[in-house]
Amino acid sequence: MADLSPDDPRPSTPTSRSIDLNADLGEEVTDDAALLTVVSSANVACGYHAGSAAIMRAVCEQAAEVGVSVGAQVSYADRPNFGRVALDVAYEILREQVAHQVGVLTEIARAAGTDVRYLKPHGALYHRVLDDEEQAAAVLAGSGALPVLGMPGVLLDQAYGAGRLVHLEGFPDRAYGDDGRLVGRDQPDAVLDDSVEIARRAVVLAGSVHSVCLHGDTPGAVAHARACRESLEAAGFQVRGL
Secondary structure (H helix, E strand, O other): OOOOOOOOOOOOOOOOOEEEEEEEEOOOOOOHHHHOOOOOEEEEEOOOOOOOHHHHHHHHHHHHHHOOEEEEEEOOOOHHHOOOOOOOOOHHHHHHHHHHHHHHHHHHHHHOOOOEEEEEEOHHHHHHOOOOHHHHHHHHHOOOOOOEEEOOOHHHHHHHHOOOOEEEEEOOOEOEOOOOOEOOOOOOOOEOOOHHHHHHHHHHHHOOOOEEEEOOOOOOHHHHHHHHHHHHHHOOOEEOOO
């Protein structure tokens, strides 16, 4: 297994003993209410790969109540494939799709008493903008000045170059390849399911990233999140939202 800390040049390196614990919510496949009692940031599906206005509202209302930060999880417009198939979308169209998703969630979040604090692409779009300069630029252009959460790559480089705040994240519940990227879900052992091992990896990652991400759509996501939070706090990290 590769080193959990990617070797790519980073725009910044975490220096404090604080760490964010984020998860994907509002996707209709997990226990959002339970996860919101554990995580510190919620990547909320904006309706293009999953979710609805009603679900966004419910997640934002609880997040506001418990003090969890809300982020816009933007995606390709591809609900049948859960946003996990890369699409060739023209710059102007992708920019407007991102702007629409961020705008809808922002309106809902503010009505719930909170706000959208950051942007994070979902699924195939997340991986595409690690290398695709045009799609990365479209995502940034459609998302205003929001801070950006992601792995090292083109999107974070462009965001940093534009003066935007960037947050590095790592994935304790996913296997990494030798290139520092996530192993494809179609590969053996790409998704981990042992809470103890996931929590151990979360502590390792916490020294080199700003946020640790757990996939809310995996079985046992709540148990994994609880194990990670307990281990991070036991290791002396303060878990707080972005």
